Amino acid sequence: MKLKMSKNSLFAILLRSPWWISMVLVAVFALASGALLPAPYVPFGVMGALPFFVIGIIAAWRQWHAPSPARVAEALGRAGAMSWRDFASAIEQAFGRQGYAVTRLNSAAADFRLVKGExxxxxxxxxxxxxxxxxxxxRDLVAAQAAQGAHQSIYISLGEVTDNARRFAQAQGIELISGNGLAQLISDKNSL
Structure with missing residues (x-):
């Protein structure tokens, strides 16, 4: 189950930031607790830093496993040189590795139907x-989502998504995959 969090929440911002920023916040909490709280309460003040420590660990793990900028550029370059048939196969394999049952659609608005559980x-x-x-x-994708009773939609692009489109996608709950996200999706020894 994937939890949703606001993109502007403190924890979401820290997840996108370098991992060490969260660890600096942990140190600040510990130092402030030691300096401002009576000795018996210091451990409780330090425990307030636990969420920042966990976020720092998650951010470090993500950043350690993220592809290098050169690998991202290489993957996106290869994707841009692909025919639709090859690109569709790479996308199909990528979602299949994530446990989705993938069905190709013959629709102008949507290209794949992914099913995972319900x-x-x-x-x-x-x-x-x-x-x-x-x-x-x-808009076409949102209409297709409603017509097929889908729970969510994903839009994949190599090019830039306009600010209006980005706002529309956020308002409609459409996940946009491009750049690093697309490179991570399709970069695997079994694809591209």
Whole structure:
């Protein structure tokens, strides 16, 4: 089960930041607790730093396992050079490795139907090579999601998503996968 958190919450910001920032906050909590609290209460003050410590560990793990910028650029370059058939196969394999049952769709709005347990997700990626992505394709994806009773939608792109499209996607709960996210999705010894 994937928990949703606001992109502007402190913990979400710390997860996107270098791991050591969370660890600095842990040190600040510990030092402030030692300096400001009576000795019997210092352990309780230090325990207030526990969430920041956990976030720091998660951020460090993610950053350690993230592909290097050179690997991201290489994966995106290869994806941009692919035909739709090859790119669709790479996407299908990537979601299959994540445990989804993947069905290709013959639809203008969505290219794949992912099923995992009871959850249905529609994926649109056919326009992945477009230089810029606007709201129109996202509106079509939302309409297809409603028509098929899907729980969520994913939009895949190599190019830039406009600010309006990004706001629309956030308002509609569409996950945008591009850049590092796309490279991580398709970079595997079994794909590309």
């Amino acid at each position: 959850r249905i997700t529609l994926v649109s990626g056919k326009r992945w090579k477009a230089a810029s992505h606007g709201v129109d394709a996202l």
